[in-house]
Amino acid sequence: MKKHYPLIEISGLAVIGCILYIFGRLHFSAAFFGKIAPHPLWTARGPMCDLFFSVWGTIFIALALSAFFSHRRKSGTLAAKITDWSRLLFSEAVDLLKWTDSRTQFRREWAWIGAFMLIGAGIRVYFAFQPMRFDEAHTFLQFVNNGALYLFSYPAPNNHVLHTLFVKLSVTLFGTGPFAIRLPSIAAGVLCIPAVFLLTRLILKSKESGFFAAALTAVLPYFILYSSMARGYTILCLLSICLAIAGLRLAEKPNLPSCFLYSLIISLGMFDVPTFLFPAAGITLWTAACMQINGVRLKDIAAGFVAPCAAFSLAGALFLYTPVIIASDGVSHIISNKFVKAKPWGFFLEKLPEHFAQTGNQMALGLPPVVLILLFIILALGLLHLSRLKNQQGFWLAPIIFVCSFIILLAKRSIPFPRTWIYLPLFALVAMDAGYCLLAAKFKEKGKGVLLALSLAAAFVTAVQDPVTINPATGYFPDAQKVVNYLSTHMKKGDMMVPHGHNSDATTEYYMYRAGLPNVENEHDLKKGATIFYVTKKGFFPENKLGPNPTPSFETEDAEVFAVVYGEDAPGAAAD
Template sequence: MQGSGQRDYLWLAAIVVLAAALRIWGLNAPMWHDEIQTLVTHVNLGWGEMIQSYSMNHHYLHNIAAKASMSLFGDAPWAIRLPAMLFGLGTLAAMWVLARDIAGALIAHVTTLLLALSYHEIWFSQNARGYTGLALFSTLGMLFFLRGMKTPTRGTWALYGLCLAAAVFTHLTGAFFFLAQGLIWLAVVIARALRGQLDGATFRLPFMGFLIGGLIAALLYLPILPSLLDTVSTVSESSATDVMQEYQNPVWTAFEAIRTGIGQTGPIVALVGAAVLAVSLLGAIALHRDAPLFAITTFLHISLTAGILMAVGMRIWPRFFFVDIGFLMLLFVAGVQLSCAVIAHFIGGERVSRGLFALLAVALVAISAFLAKRNYDFPKQDLAGAYAFTQSLRQPGERVYAVGYSEQDFRGFYGADWGAIYTDDEYKAALAEPGPVILVVGFPGRNFRDVPQMALDAGIGGSDVCAPDRPEKTVLKTVRCFGGTLGDGNVIVFRRD
């Protein structure tokens, strides 16, 4: 048994080393808009200035870690992203412990290996934002929640409270996960009380954990509480006027999450989603006996997050559900194992079940590795490449305009002396002046809606803005398109002669 335990830890170490290699590769790629804005508007401020006002774009605990990393290693992209990468690796280790607790070492190995190769896990581990931190604290929160509900101890629930506070201080949406667990805890308390089986520890110790976490989070946010309340109360206003109304649709969110993972569009997205959901439900059945609250917590968090965001009129980004990827992967792998057992029951017994599961596990690893390579095809958003190219292309006296929110990056981070265009009127005014003009368009999908005349002048007629169907003669000529793995992450350079 001791030798088996040592082998398990060696497997974990090997998986984490592989994951680290995959995340270090490309860690220094150019930063995208949200990373740059995090740096310019928050991380580059003094330590005291960082906690003076609230913004949805500020992931406070992560940003403190990023600033500490910059103070040690400088301001290269890899140094700014280092905390996110370490949080991501920590998430894999925490997920392995959680999976071993409730499903055994084999399921833990397969689940963690698939997460190490996961396109989304690699992408976010190379993203200088707080989502891998949220995933780590939520995964540890799930571990301590399940252990604490099974065997309540002060230490377990105190650690749970610290995870709660860390997640919420990283981003307010971190509270949704722990709210879901709080509702489940209350349901268990009520059910046991009605049966006359409620013991003091089941009530007092979890209550202590939630109280510790809530108080610490409140104290951390106390200096910026007025700003926080003001921001939250007005969050629906910008969403209501957003031209990208699909961002508030949970169906779009689900499709976008799957599309980015498999790199495909169309009916295959729905088929993959349905298959993953069906197998995950089988996994919930497989794990119910040993961890009856695990699947319930996962699905409740997803539903609760979508419901709250819809209720407050906020955009439902797929990244708000990033913390659930590990849990869904565990359910999926457990479902695959159960499917193999059911098939083997009719055609061959336990030996067939093990062989079939091994075969499917290898296939899943191969598919994940194939999909993961898309992380390295392009940067997330190649603003740096577009800036350098445009500066080399620009002729003396030639006007350059950045279109949309990326102008904040070109002018505020790269120091470009370019003009800015956000609206149709600004675009028409800029092109009314004679002479050659260069337009640099970040987030083209959004900006072609915000500036419809630009879309007409560019002859946009296809879904791929980097290779659209265009008439032979257009006002704007595409000089170069810089690809990006971010959704709507291409950057296009147009020119009017």
């Protein structure tokens, strides 16, 4: 057994706390970090760093006092308690995996699930080489490739921090190509396939269950779209499913280590995308309902589950967001940016139907009306079947999460992006799987082979029809690489590329970075005779710069480039 030294622990915590507190109070942060990682942004972020050093210094001093009184009471050192809790948490995670495997017989089904994962991975990798989109190009240029501090910067909802950290790791290992940037999202999307299978099997408790849900997760174009772009939504989906699985375990065996593990998933989800609040709240309410179904009293649910999970989740989120708050100079960009500010009730209610219509259209991406109707019929049959089986966990899963999300939406009174609700179909898949099992009961083992063949066919059709590449979600300027290929042969040192909106800026700048093209950032730095290349979506040229009828020097199906010699060409003239 490892020996712990209380006096060293107490003095160490106290010294660290005093150093941090004094460091913050004397305002050394900007100068200190400026020497370690030089960047002009440290001057602006210095006061926030000072505040956090003071806060964490106070926390360490409080821990030192706690360790001192614990030593006086002979109740063990803080290090010993942390070690014990770490072992307990690890043991709980292992127990959760063993419990999941014993309930789902996953190891017996690994070949089938592996086949569905292979199909899902194949179609996602196929679309991983589509043109870069605005949001993911902006994420790479602004956050991943712009210094350590920017990894945590949150000037707008574009930075999904946990995902950004994974992207940084991926590009460090595999380079800066589109596939490397998209690899974390692809991996999370593929892992959603077995995760959905496990959740479905745990709820339906049938050896035929889970395969239909896994198949749809693998081949639905909506999931493929967000798995093949570098955004944090597939990580959000994966953590949502893991949270529901942990909730099932908690409902069966409530204890504090399980609550801590459950809260850790919530904290990581919030660190990925703050809108993880939506699925987390719904799943927590559903978990509480499952506990009551299992006979746990309401007061025990509140005291033994809701309260500790809320406390642990809040503490975890605050800890993880410490560097984000420093890099973003406060919490205003996180909790009160223009995308999340409450809107007047009239405006909000007026936009709500349009928002729901856009969300439905996105979720139905690439699905013929007949298939869509069939899926709704299977969903209705599944809910009916669950009701007849008195499987309340499965019956109430999607409705509770949906209603809770809607209540939070009303409370926030802001219209989110339609992709915010990407997690909702995943939980509807559980009821769909129940409906499919009801219809395919006679097929048994043959049903898996048929389902696998249909999944392969669906992936092939999606690849051929390609509803993914042409979808404009998260910013679409598909001809950016063609534009840069043109610029590579015409642009010289001292020239300037000026994007003109319509998602042309980050996407074109990304491919210019990949091509190593120089670019003057400020027009004031241009010299006479230099060329300005205006890059724009076709038909949306800057008339104030080029006149009413300019002639493009280069054009594609979707883009135009106007080359103007600085200081010589009159508005509307073009140079090649």
